[in-house]
Amino acid sequence: MIKLHPNSQQLSEFAQGQCDSGVALIIAAHTDMCRQCKQKLTLIEAELAREAMAEKSSPDPAFDTMLANILQMPAASGIEVSYKQKKLELDGKEFVLPRSLQRYADKINGWSHLPGKLWQARVDLGIDGRADFTYMEKGGSVPEHTHRGTELTLVLDGEFSDGIRNYDTGDFIERSCDHVHTPHTEADEGCLVFSILDKPLHFTSGIARLLNPFSQLFFK
């Protein structure tokens, strides 16, 4: 069951189109998976529309020309584009992605196998920061780390724990520099997440500390 959702402020900014693109995308993916947030969003949009459409600007002579121009335009074809569901593939496994992320299933730059039974595929969104699909096999874990910025994670399939609590499919997780955590999974089917990171990770233990001087390189 989904327990963690974007807060009202985040949903409202999303509905207004005011969030950073990466943040907006992961919120959109959550609302694809979460009925509750989808309903909330519908209400927020109706309220925003009521406010935005309450005021009208003064009449403008340019409107007449605009109307005439628009009426010259043909109707859109109305032909439904057949919607082919794309799956994310990894090592013989297939994952169905939420609608918002579908288009990125084949825009990954290949999977990299990382130590700790981890697989990671970066998604090139052209945003500041980075976006990745990460798959943890059963018994997999990420070295303990904290964040310089904010990490948003959406659990797409399976469940995991980070030493702070457990997370289930659909959960929307926000982590910032206050948290030191060690994500791991014991689920048989492993766990697939999508995450957006606005600053490099800061590794805090063991050999992984070596990575800190290079986190900019990881991050490029």
Next chain:
Amino acid sequence: MLVGIQLETRQTQRPSGPEIANEMSTYLQTVASERCKASFAEIFHYFAPRVRSYALKQMKNEAQAMELVQETLANVWQKAHLFNAEKGSPSTWIFTIARNIRYDMLRKQQKRKEDICSEDMWPVLCEQTASDAEVSLDHQVTLEQVGQLFSGLPVKQKAVIEAIYVEGKSQQEVADELGIPLGTVKSRTRLALQRLREMLEKDD
């Protein structure tokens, strides 16, 4: 004497709330089914000044605001068949179209190339497919690779890096421990990092 005086009664006694929503829904359905220009004109006269008021708050200048109004209302005319009264009111639908177009306009104005479009996130006019921007295959550096590169460093540089980045010692502590000047520790660190960086870049 009354000749030439415009009758404004229709304007001032405009219905509001649910009534206007019902009226506009009917117009939208007529536009969808019959391409009725008179119905569209009603929709246009009601919504264009409202979308413009929203656009003026959102866009940098008058011209962009008008572009947003034009794009929004053109979509209403061309895609009226996508309006579904069961899902929401006409003003919510038109607001969401304007919001999406605004988002895409601002995205295009930005210098950086973001490959996310409004319909990915807010499917209002589900016909659009984004242009397939070329995805560059950029190199992934993994923990394993860094480990390998690290083992390729000269022994003296490796010792310094290990003490500082793995054991967490300060440069002064390393200098004292190895019995070498602090300046040497600093230069070894710098050289080692530079070398690792070069190796990573050469790998690309």
